[in-house]
Amino acid sequence: MAAISLRVNGHVHAVDVDPQTPLLYVLSDELHLRGPKFGCGLAQCGACTVLVHGEVRRSCVMPVSAVRDQEVTTLEGLGTPEHPHAIQQAFIDEGAAQCGFCLSGVILTAKNLLDENPKASDEDIRDATGSILCRCFAHTRMISAIKRYQRSRA
Amino acid sequence: MKKRISRRDFLRTTGALVVCFSAAACIDPLAIAQGPFDTHPSHIDPDKLDSWIAVASDGTVTAYTGKCDFGQGMYTVQTQLVAEELCIPIHKVKLVQCDTSVTPDQGTTSGSQSTPTNFNTRNLAQAAATAREALGGMAAQRLGVPADQLTIEDGVFSAKDGRHVSYGELIQGKHFNMAVNPAAKRRSPGEWKVLGKPVPSLDRVALMTGTFEFVHNVHVPGMLHGRVVRPPESGATVGSLDEKSVQHISGLIKIVVRNNFVGVVAEQQWQAAQAAKALKVIWKPGTGLPPQRNFYDHMRTQPSRDAMLVNSNDVDDKLKSASPVLGATYSHPYQAHGSIGSSCAVADVQADHATVWSATQSVYPTQHGVSTLIGLPLDGVRVVFVRGAGCYGLNAADTVSYDAALMSQAVGKPVRVQLTRQDEFISENYGSACVIEQRAVLDTNGAIEVWDCETWVASLGGRPGYEKPGNVITGMLAGFDPETITPRAAAEPAGELRNGNNAVPSYMRGCVNDKCAGAGSIRSERVLMHSVKSPFFTGPLRSPLRLQNTFAHECFMDEISAHAKADPVAYRLQHLRETRIIDVVKGAAKAANWDARPSPKPGAARTGKVTGRGIACVAYEGDNGYAALVAEVEVNQASGEVYAQRFVISHDCGPISNPDGLRNQIEGGILQGMSRALGEEITWDDRKVTSIDWESYNTLPLGIQVPAIECVLLERPSEKATGAGETAITLVAAAIGNAIFDATGARLREVPFTPERVKAALASRG
Numbered sequence A: 001m002a003a004i005s006l007r008v009n010g011h012v013h014a015v016d017v018d019p020q021t022p023l024l025y026v027l028s029d030e031l032h033l034r035g036p037k038f039g040c041g042l043a044q045c046g047a048c049t050v051l052v053h054g055e056v057r058r059s060c061v062m063p064v065s066a067v068r069d070q071e072v073t074t075l076e077g078l079g080t081p082e083h084p085h086a087i088q089q090a091f092i093d094e095g096a097a098q099c100g101f102c103l104s105g106v107i108l109t110a111k112n113l114l115d116e117n118p119k120a121s122d123e124d125i126r127d128a129t130g131s132i133l134c135r136c137f138a139h140t141r142m143i144s145a146i147k148r149y150q151r152s153r154a
Numbered sequence B: 001m002k003k004r005i006s007r008r009d010f011l012r013t014t015g016a017l018v019v020c021f022s023a024a025a026c027i028d029p030l031a032i033a034q035g036p037f038d039t040h041p042s043h044i045d046p047d048k049l050d051s052w053i054a055v056a057s058d059g060t061v062t063a064y065t066g067k068c069d070f071g072q073g074m075y076t077v078q079t080q081l082v083a084e085e086l087c088i089p090i091h092k093v094k095l096v097q098c099d100t101s102v103t104p105d106q107g108t109t110s111g112s113q114s115t116p117t118n119f120n121t122r123n124l125a126q127a128a129a130t131a132r133e134a135l136g137g138m139a140a141q142r143l144g145v146p147a148d149q150l151t152i153e154d155g156v157f158s159a160k161d162g163r164h165v166s167y168g169e170l171i172q173g174k175h176f177n178m179a180v181n182p183a184a185k186r187r188s189p190g191e192w193k194v195l196g197k198p199v200p201s202l203d204r205v206a207l208m209t210g211t212f213e214f215v216h217n218v219h220v221p222g223m224l225h226g227r228v229v230r231p232p233e234s235g236a237t238v239g240s241l242d243e244k245s246v247q248h249i250s251g252l253i254k255i256v257v258r259n260n261f262v263g264v265v266a267e268q269q270w271q272a273a274q275a276a277k278a279l280k281v282i283w284k285p286g287t288g289l290p291p292q293r294n295f296y297d298h299m300r301t302q303p304s305r306d307a308m309l310v311n312s313n314d315v316d317d318k319l320k321s322a323s324p325v326l327g328a329t330y331s332h333p334y335q336a337h338g339s340i341g342s343s344c345a346v347a348d349v350q351a352d353h354a355t356v357w358s359a360t361q362s363v364y365p366t367q368h369g370v371s372t373l374i375g376l377p378l379d380g381v382r383v384v385f386v387r388g389a390g391c392y393g394l395n396a397a398d399t400v401s402y403d404a405a406l407m408s409q410a411v412g413k414p415v416r417v418q419l420t421r422q423d424e425f426i427s428e429n430y431g432s433a434c435v436i437e438q439r440a441v442l443d444t445n446g447a448i449e450v451w452d453c454e455t456w457v458a459s460l461g462g463r464p465g466y467e468k469p470g471n472v473i474t475g476m477l478a479g480f481d482p483e484t485i486t487p488r489a490a491a492e493p494a495g496e497l498r499n500g501n502n503a504v505p506s507y508m509r510g511c512v513n514d515k516c517a518g519a520g521s522i523r524s525e526r527v528l529m530h531s532v533k534s535p536f537f538t539g540p541l542r543s544p545l546r547l548q549n550t551f552a553h554e555c556f557m558d559e560i561s562a563h564a565k566a567d568p569v570a571y572r573l574q575h576l577r578e579t580r581i582i583d584v585v586k587g588a589a590k591a592a593n594w595d596a597r598p599s600p601k602p603g604a605a606r607t608g609k610v611t612g613r614g615i616a617c618v619a620y621e622g623d624n625g626y627a628a629l630v631a632e633v634e635v636n637q638a639s640g641e642v643y644a645q646r647f648v649i650s651h652d653c654g655p656i657s658n659p660d661g662l663r664n665q666i667e668g669g670i671l672q673g674m675s676r677a678l679g680e681e682i683t684w685d686d687r688k689v690t691s692i693d694w695e696s697y698n699t700l701p702l703g704i705q706v707p708a709i710e711c712v713l714l715e716r717p718s719e720k721a722t723g724a725g726e727t728a729i730t731l732v733a734a735a736i737g738n739a740i741f742d743a744t745g746a747r748l749r750e751v752p753f754t755p756e757r758v759k760a761a762l763a764s765r766g
């Protein structure tokens, strides 16, 4: 195995794993990141979502070799508990979670959509979140939080 | 010599500062580095104040609770409770949840029992009140002023002359060494400063910024990774195993077999995942499954264990002589907990002690189960709760804890086990399938004279409790038998009605031996319940049986009121006599601006999109919370699709500990209920479960048109606090089913209301 170089949340790491290893396992097990989570491992739920060059990606089905030298951002890379990103702040203000396990998919997907299309309609938001699951069904507050972030950018 | 760490040392050394950023870091100095610890249950005596509360010399308070948070807000609200009773700000409270070495055994966190348990007259609340009074006594002595002349604020007692003394100065980090006083005076809702307020959940910032530690994030030094290899079909057993099939996988440490349990352990998670996939096991087939097509009929022919809940002994006679007898049969499928995160646990089993980090709802019962499975004495096993994804009942958290313990024991190293999505779907204990048959007779005035209800419930296994590791799949595979049904005829009801499963409709008087504990007025009443053996493991799923029963009762009530040509709200009120349920029904109808008239809606079109409204109500578990829900739906009669547009709920859980947390529970409960009502169903073929991922098991994604939800919270500060996590979800299938009927005149009697079933019901309209 040759070391693979990764750039995650602004830090450079070299990891010595099989290049086919899903990015999620590297982020969780090697780098001990807590944002992306194992939900399904099948690209069906969104819990493992990360941004690669700002684009939404499901890290459970992405081989680590595919992001060699690319900038990866996880939920904890957006902001910190002391200085949350504006969208994280919107979710904090709305209390938009129960267990919170699904949040990487919810927050990163909404951020990606609204950063690219600040005027996204309700339907655009529904489209973008059409394959994101929250089994606690905190939908009401999540949608409020997404809209709060949208307003804060306007 | 190894040092034996007692709870006393634990308190002394870590005092009130026990909350750690990382669970593993928190445990290390105690268990891993220093060997066995004192976990004998009696060591944490719930009657002793020091078992619950420790006050450090800086005045901060550590509280120990056996009820934990899965995202339902128990962490925040229990912190509020302790802060309230001790008159200190929230940030001075550190709550330690569910750890067999330091928290009292409070059994299982489930069934909407945490608030009743810890907020009423026992346990955590009473301990905190005892501590406040004890400190008050010390302050009185110190200041030479009677305790009732002292004021107390932010953990400081003050005399009128301005002299004051703080908790920290009084106790100086020492133990109380006294019993919990059952008569210690609780602060009343009128005095509340912290409880009753919409305190933002304390975990929110960590969750939103991705820094919260879930059990999935626990790392223990030297930890390996395990995966399970479950039987591919129900009841299959291990025939033989081809070890060569995984030889090529680097990092593979061991194939673990115990009876029919098979797992693999590797250095890295990816290696374990590949090994689990590649491992060739020759399975001996199981006996097959009863066809799903006619499963509900099959249930009714099985030997059963019967219970008669109420019986006025006049029902058969009245049914015989009456005409017409109204009747309907309802069915509810197996449903999955389907936690968003597949379950995970970490175990470190050494020769003489073991630690398990687990998202179980039951640390103490899990400690017993693990001890039985791996053959270590009970006080050598420590189970530490670390939160998982929302579980909604008995998901696979217990079984994966057993998986981790078995694999760690086999390799003598810490092992983390992550179930795959497919593993999760075939490893969990589903919510039970139910068939509910209803019959009723009306009197000459159109009121209900007789209500007869017969229920069949499929069950197998359940919570392992302290004794039955075979109640979940891993225990069974490892050779322990699950609890099964011993057929038995029903005895006549005795004692007093306990309606914990809401098997008895709210409209019955619920009389047993002249004591009538029901919420309604119907005198000729009978409820008979049959438990039959399930082909799948079952266990509590949010509002277990309460939801299935309430679906059938509230839809049948709606059918009867339609037959009587009465308004469904007025007709319900006519048959109810318990004030709290009456008030929620009235409250919901008022807030929803209820359109009072019989259903179905007159003059509705038979094609295209139509709308309607429906109501349902419940006295949850008989007396553990009250709610009524109005649903407004649109039905597309061409496609069979149902869209819920608006829900209005009126909710009474006694005094409200945290209105924001309560609303969050209600909103989530309603939408989860909608997902279960409209799409969720476990499916199988003749050999195996076929709903094994999010394509084969329906769940409503985030990107739906989210219905408006309005909550009317009825405050009853002088009542006891009740549960509130399961009340709302109990009503959703019934309210939606009734609204579909109102809109279309078609009655859905089988959950979920899929477009196919809706179309079939529409086609069979008269």
Ligand code: FES
Pocket: A037, A038, A039, A040, A041, A042, A043, A044, A045, A046, A047, A048, A049, A058, A059, A060, A061
């Ligand atoms: S874990 Fe990657 S999409 Fe579910």
Ligand code: FES
Pocket: A097, A098, A099, A100, A101, A102, A103, A133, A134, A135, A136, A137, A138, B071, B340, B389, B390
């Ligand atoms: S908050 Fe629990 S799954 Fe979304």
